[in-house]
Amino acid sequence: xxxxxxxxxxxxxxxGSLRLSCAASGFTFxxxxxxxxxxxxxxxxxxxxxxxxxxxxxxxxxSVKGRFTISRDNAKNSLYLQMNSLRAEDTAVYYCATGYCxxxxxxxxxxxYWGQGTLVTVSS
Amino acid sequence: xxxxxxxxxxxxxxxxxxxTLSCRASQSVSSYLAWYQHKPGQAPRLLIYDASNRATGIxxxxxxxxxxxxxxxxxxxxxxxxxxxxxxxxxxxxPPFTFGPGTKVDIK
Numbered sequence: 001x002x003x004x005x006x007x008x009x010x011x012x013x014x015x016g017s018l019r020l021s022c023a024a025s026g027f028t029f030x031x032x033x034x035x036x037x038x039x040x041x042x043x044x045x046x047x048x049x050x051x052x053x054x055x056x057x058x059x060x061x062x063s064v065k066g067r068f069t070i071s072r073d074n075a076k077n078s079l080y081l082q083m084n085s086l087r088a089e090d091t092a093v094y095y096c097a098t099g100y101c102x103x104x105x106x107x108x109x110x111x112x113y114w115g116q117g118t119l120v121t122v123s124s
Numbered sequence: 125x126x127x128x129x130x131x132x133x134x135x136x137x138x139x140x141x142x143x144t145l146s147c148r149a150s151q152s153v154s155s156y157l158a159w160y161q162h163k164p165g166q167a168p169r170l171l172i173y174d175a176s177n178r179a180t181g182i183x184x185x186x187x188x189x190x191x192x193x194x195x196x197x198x199x200x201x202x203x204x205x206x207x208x209x210x211x212x213x214x215x216x217x218x219p220p221f222t223f224g225p226g227t228k229v230d231i232k
Contacts, residue, residue: 004167035221044223047219047220050221059219095168107215108215109215111158111160111168111170113167114169116165117167
């Protein structure tokens with residue numbers, strides 16, 4: 001069974017930092033693109049960042065570029081999101097999500113499995 | 125950035141009724157559109173990818189259609205567990221991947 005378990009959320013002051021983790025199990029982690037997707041209170045889902053299977057490519061939404069860093073450790077089946085210079089508008093539930101693989105290929109932009117999410121609150 | 129709009133914002137229906145949800149893209153996304161179901165406090169769930177392909181384990185009452193800029197998710201006969209928020213999402217042009225604002229299907 002595929003499991004994605006996020007951790008590391010919490011309350012942080014504006015300008016502060018947090019590191020989110022996502023522990024993966026039940027699938028070959030190193031074969032999948034991985035993403036972070038967030039949902040602010042009362043808002044729609046927003047893709048934040050993703051990382052290629054081997055970590056060689058990383059992409060970000062403009063609003064977090066230069067502040068957030070996505071990384072992964074395939075030996076530990078783990079995904080991370082280092083969040084610096086946090087702002088009130090970063091307040092959201094953060095989900096990790098896998099890409100999608102079939103017999104022929106793996107795709108970055110189809111989010112197949114998701115974790116339950118971890119809440120990040122940026123407030124003074 | 126491709127903007128997705130969804131209509132209606134809320135759909136009030138009874139179990140057993142047919143639900144028709146729309147998603148429109150600001151420019152063509154070919155068939156690179158997915159649909160997700162999201163219930164409060166739960167992980168989002170992939171329903172449909174590439175416009176019309178059901179994801180693993182998704183019941184046949186869920187179907188998707190469309191291409192270019194106009195897409196439809198149809199739930200042929202609503203079950204009690206289908207009342208949720210539904211999002212469309214494109215992967216045609218990225219970064220960023222973008223989601224629509226969602227359609228809430230609630231019980232009439």
